[in-house]
Amino acid sequence: MSAGESIRERAARVLDRIARAAARSGRTGEEIRLVAVGKTQPAWCIGEALEAGLTVIGENYVQEAEEKIRAFPSAEWHLIGRLQRNKVKKAVALFSWIQTVDSLGLLLDISRRAGEAGKVLPGLVEVNIAGEGTKAGLTPGELPALIEAAPGLPGIRLRGLMAIPPWTEDPEESRPYFKRLRELFDECALRGGAGPGWTELSMGMSNDFETAIEEGATMIRVGTAIFGSRARREA
Secondary structure (H helix, E strand, C coil): CCCCCCHHHHHHHHHHHHHHHHCCCCCCCHHHHEEEEECCCHHHHHHHHHCCCCEEEEECCCHHHHHHHCCCCCEEECCCCCHHHHHHHHHHHCEEEEEEECHHHHHHHHHHHHHHHHCCEEEEEEEEECCCCCCCCCCCHHHHHHHHCCCCCCCCEEEEEEEECCCCEEEEEEEEHHHHHHHHHHHHHCCCCCCCCCCCCCCCCCCCCHHHCCCCEEEEEEEHHHHHHCCCCCC
């Protein structure tokens, strides 16, 4: 990735890499949803990403995302950072998807607030796939109870799983975690609570998204490879 490349050029390069990785797994690039991660990026960068043909934007923080969402309401906005329960009402009003459902209490809060707003939000369950103490997410053992509690709740439909493996420069070191998340996804699909809409695996970021796609990802969350480490206007 060259520092002189535009957001459009970087996005095109990422889309090409997605297509190649998808082909290796017997799929097409159109089957993979690219979530462009806008955390810390100014609104003009989001605008350039949308002009480049990207349609899905991920944000980590409700407060930071609010101004951008107001500026570009036609985009599909995904909350990909931890959601504090005192910010559920605002998150429900702003976002199209919530990828970080990590407790039964949060699931019930989203259900209640979305129901009050007359919305049905798709959601993903975040799994702490490596058991890291610094990361949010359910343990694999906690998944069944949450999945079985979801059917019939108003306002939210669980669509799959999301995880962030431990950071590594070698994408092959992420592969076992991606395999494990796919196994958990398949196990959940056998449970009645998962339902027919259980189709999404959100895993893989700038450093390892091709490996994630090879292991079954349907969504990847890419920031640096699109925006650079810190986008800025050239003088």
